[in-house]
Amino acid sequence: MMAMAVKQFIGKVAEKKNVAPNFWEIYFDKPEGLGGQAGQYLSVKVNEEGERRDYSLASRLDEDKLRLMVDVAPMGKGSTLFYNCKVGDEMELMGPMGNFFLRENADSSGLLFVATGSGVVPFRPMIYELLEKGEKRPVRLHWGMKTDGDLFWVEEWKELADKYENFEFDIVLSREGPESVWHGCRGHVQDCLVGHEQIWNGWEAYLCGNQSMIEDVQQLLVTRGIVKEKVYFEKFY
Amino acid sequence: MAYTAGSDKAPVSTKYQVKVINEKCIGAASCVAVAAMTFKLNGENKADIIDQDGNVDEEKMLAAQSCPTAAIEVWDTASNQKIWPK
Numbered sequence: 001m002m003a004m005a006v007k008q009f010i011g012k013v014a015e016k017k018n019v020a021p022n023f024w025e026i027y028f029d030k031p032e033g034l035g036g037q038a039g040q041y042l043s044v045k046v047n048e049e050g051e052r053r054d055y056s057l058a059s060r061l062d063e064d065k066l067r068l069m070v071d072v073a074p075m076g077k078g079s080t081l082f083y084n085c086k087v088g089d090e091m092e093l094m095g096p097m098g099n100f101f102l103r104e105n106a107d108s109s110g111l112l113f114v115a116t117g118s119g120v121v122p123f124r125p126m127i128y129e130l131l132e133k134g135e136k137r138p139v140r141l142h143w144g145m146k147t148d149g150d151l152f153w154v155e156e157w158k159e160l161a162d163k164y165e166n167f168e169f170d171i172v173l174s175r176e177g178p179e180s181v182w183h184g185c186r187g188h189v190q191d192c193l194v195g196h197e198q199i200w201n202g203w204e205a206y207l208c209g210n211q212s213m214i215e216d217v218q219q220l221l222v223t224r225g226i227v228k229e230k231v232y233f234e235k236f237y
Numbered sequence: 238m239a240y241t242a243g244s245d246k247a248p249v250s251t252k253y254q255v256k257v258i259n260e261k262c263i264g265a266a267s268c269v270a271v272a273a274m275t276f277k278l279n280g281e282n283k284a285d286i287i288d289q290d291g292n293v294d295e296e297k298m299l300a301a302q303s304c305p306t307a308a309i310e311v312w313d314t315a316s317n318q319k320i321w322p323k
Contacts, residue, residue, distance in 0.1 A: 006270045043267055043303045049323055050302045054265060094303065097270035099278070211263075235263045 011093040013085050014065055019152040022073040026082055028066040036096030038125035045092035046077040053078035056122040057096055071118045100234040102126050109202035110138040114217050116189060119209025119236055131164045141169040144189030147176050190216040201225035207233040253294040254312045255301060257284045261308035268309055272300035
């Protein structure tokens, strides 16, 4: 196997935005000549002992800043670092890297994206890339979150759906209360997919998020027309 | 200053030995990205060791540190001590 070149660089925090109660966008200046593919992640050194955590890139390849989306709810070492960081702080970064990127099999009849929580993050650059370079096959995003208040990027997904008739998205909320006016699907995203009558014959699928969703959806998709070899996944933990 | 890890030049021998704790591995493949001459993903999407001397010690340590689930142990063969995770 050929060795992949992985860049190590110092990233300076250029901007920080709180987009939902537990979700922060962190922007870094982008080094010149940084390669990578939509769907990959950066490894971030989170303490002096050298421990690292991985964060999917939310930014498109053509954007001039690197963007991460951090769920700080766990308040682990990575979450704490990003929650407390300030513009101008420097961090040791490595990447982009990872095996989660678009395969775009020419014989696929559609592309399905299923995410839980921050698992939607790598799908932003992946879906933009597909649509903006003229993808005509159906592209579907199903995203599971807890409550309406946790959501981010919804307007962006709506704009994409308005602009590209082959893109549709569906948000599924698992903890929205009965008094809520939420009109979308409720429950876990995998349960909502089970309820769909849809068959995805010949599609390829990208799954990103918690392990139980990935295992459940992998099993479901095989019964609905997607071969196991065309299901690509990245487990968050 | 950027530098590139994951060299193609295999050293003759290295001081560090690495071990993958299979049940912790989630197939993130950062080890493969950093030290591709030492690690690969197998058919079950778990990391396997190809060659203990596939990359220099610094790269093997970085690969272990890059693992999000601390599934890679690094052992110093001289002292027979585990040096990562601490």
